[in-house]
Amino acid sequence: MSEAAKWYVIHTYSGYENKVAQNIEKVVENRKLHELIQEVRVPTEKAEEITDGKTKEVERKTYPGYVLVKMVMNDDSWYVVRNTRGCTGFVGPASEPTPLSEEEVQKLFGVEVSTVSVDFKVGDNVRISGTAMDGFIGVVQNINLDDRSVDLLVSMFGRETPTTLPISQVVRVED
Template sequence: MAEAAKWYVIHTYSGYENKVAQDIEKVVENRKLHDLILEVKVPTEKVTEITDGKTKEVERKTYPGYVLLKMVYTDDSWYVVRNTRGVTGFVGPASEPTPLTEKEVAALGVETGSTVQVNFAVGDSVKVSGTAMDGFVGIVQSINLEDQTVDVMISMFGRETPATLALNQVIKLDD
């Protein structure tokens, strides 16, 4: 059934995007609708703002007032989404849900999970960086691109210690 899932756009009250996304996720959890509504996203981008000479990274909504859903369109999924507080409707002619095309999904940058690339593989030696274990060396046990994590067996004080780290917290050592 998951292959029938497509990306849809729903319109929300401005400022309610995160609340709507959370509420839909809660209903999916409570009613066990994981096979109908697969993903809920509020597209954001990191923006550097400079105020009074201070620089800070801010996450800003790319499309305020909109939430993206990957779902199988059925009466149930439509009902759940349509009756979520803060949702004003689906984007499409006459508020009929219209799935996004592959091109539109690519342009929105929604499916970013597949673009993660790493320069290390299982069995490679890596150095830990940006954690309390800075500088320790370990061997890659497994790589999970979906969760963007890597499992590493680190040699600490003569003992092997397993650790799960973010992909950007390890640096491949040249053999």
């Protein structure tokens, strides 16, 4: 084999990323093209979503609408990928397939990123749960996703009291 496989990015219809990846893998299997198309990935990340004080881990697409393919670029491999249902083309100037650089590949696969999302924002009223201040209502002043805490202004005994709590001990109050 003279040419080394490189990573390419293909654009898909939004929501079709997994289907496109499965279809490419199925064609590779059926036509025995393992040397040409070596790997297909939908970039995802693990994230924590905190809703109503409950934390759950979800996997979400890092780049919706894109699939990564490690392949040797030639007419056959280009044709297979380009004519996969749901695929709208390769990413590159004038839809010319452009391989990712080593740095880009390292950035995509080298580090696993974990993010946190919350169902409230600065200015929202929240109820405190699971602490000595259980049931008190506070106003969100600041959300610190890095250390997973939230700064609140809590009205206690007629006075505004600033406090910092873990995100998991705060539940958004429905308006």
